[in-house]
Amino acid sequence: MNPIERALGILLLLTGGKLVTATTLAERFEVSLRTIYRDIDRLLALGVPVDAERGAEGGYRLPRDYMQPPVALTRNETAALLTALATVRGIRTIPLMDDLQAAERKLIATLPKAVLTLLGQAERVIGVEPVPIDIFHAETKAKTTDAWQAALDGFMLGLLDNCRVRFDHHNPSRTAPRAHDVEPCGILYDRNLWYLAGRSVETDEMKLYRADRVRNIEVSGLRFQPDPSFDIKHLLGGAWLSQAMRRWEKEGPIAQIRVTAEQSKRLAQDWYYRHVIFTPAPDGNVMISIPNAEAINLFPLIRWLGAGAELIEPAHLRKALAAELSEMARVHRDPAL
Incomplete structure (x- = not known):
């Protein structure tokens, strides 16, 4: 058994947090204690977190969560995982990014040569279109x-x-x-x-x-x-x-806008505003209640809804909205502008 095979065997024996003595390792691999000590030093130099406990009942162990049990994947299963990883990279920020990249390198290392070139550079063949910026919200x-x-x-x-x-x-x-x-x-x-x-x-x-x-x-x-x-x-x-x-x-002011039934149907299709409160009125219109009373959010919404939409609350914003809409109307009436 060469040193690499023996090192892998030691890792597997130490997996799970069980304490294993140097004598046990030496007997298992039929080598001297000095050889086991060198093997452990080699693993430590590679960054493997081997814990050593001295004394008559001492030995070596790995943290319980350091290695997962070996998993055998088929070529197609490996390809599916790499495809998923390439898809995830289209997201700007993802949890445990460094660990994900390390896992990807390990998967690539297991690929047969026939597909290594293709899936080893999966980003060349798998594209992800990021969610476009929502300028309305x-x-x-x-x-x-x-x-x-x-x-x-x-x-x-x-x-x-x-x-x-x-x-x-x-x-x-x-x-x-x-x-x-x-x-x-x-x-x-x-x-x-x-x-x-x-x-x-x-x-x-x-x-x-x-x-x-x-x-x-x-x-x-x-x-x-x-x-x-x-x-x-x-x-x-x-x-x-x-x-x-x-x-x-419950935490802040609520805006209220009176809209037509048709406008409420259109608004109910929006990913954000479909979650506000819609209250039908006796005259056939609908009152919508929005937990955001800032002009920077309300004015664009009312302009988008168009004629038939009326800001009810906050009442102090009505004058500013009227002035803005009047200026827009003036510009569109003047053929010179």
Whole structure:
């Protein structure tokens, strides 16, 4: 048995956290203790985290989560995984990016020569069209930053270890960031943004936090029991946004716009506004209630809806909206402009 084969055998014996003595290893591979010591030194030099315990009952072990059991994949299964990885790379930021790239390199190393060239450069043959910028809803835009990656990685590590995470969340509607202590439950990708789903320790509520607004994340030593009833699928289809809107309605001012029945049908198809409250009126119109009363969001919406839409609340914005619409009307009436 050559040193490489013996090193692999040692790794497999040490996997799972079980303590194995040097004498046991020497007998298993029919070599001297000095050879085993050299093998262990070689593994340490390669960065393998072998723990050594001295004494009569000492020995060597690997952390329990260092190696997963060997998995045999067919060529097509390997190709399917590499295709999925290439697809995921179309997302700007993903959890545990460095670990994903390391896993991809290991998969590529197992490929037969016939497909190595093709799938080893999967990005040349697999294209992903990123979600286009939504200029109508400006709040969906975010730049990729190191802090964003750190938030995803830290949250995922807390999720894997069943440990709480602490972080500061920067909500643009507040003047200062708020500290949060959260039990991670899952992560959600929606319209080019990552959301962290977790149970707030303070309020005992399930909340979603935009990952690009999270700073100073750290995994605490406080463990928790995962909720067996949690399923990220319950937040898909915009369900998370609908739940968030109901919470926002309790936290801030609400805008009201009277629209026609036809306009309400059109608005109900929008990914964002279909989750606001639609209340039919006796005259056949519909009152929509939006948990956002800022002009920068309301004015473009009313212009898009067109004639028949009327801003009811906040009343103090009606004059400014009227002035803006009057100026637009003046420009369009003047053939010289």
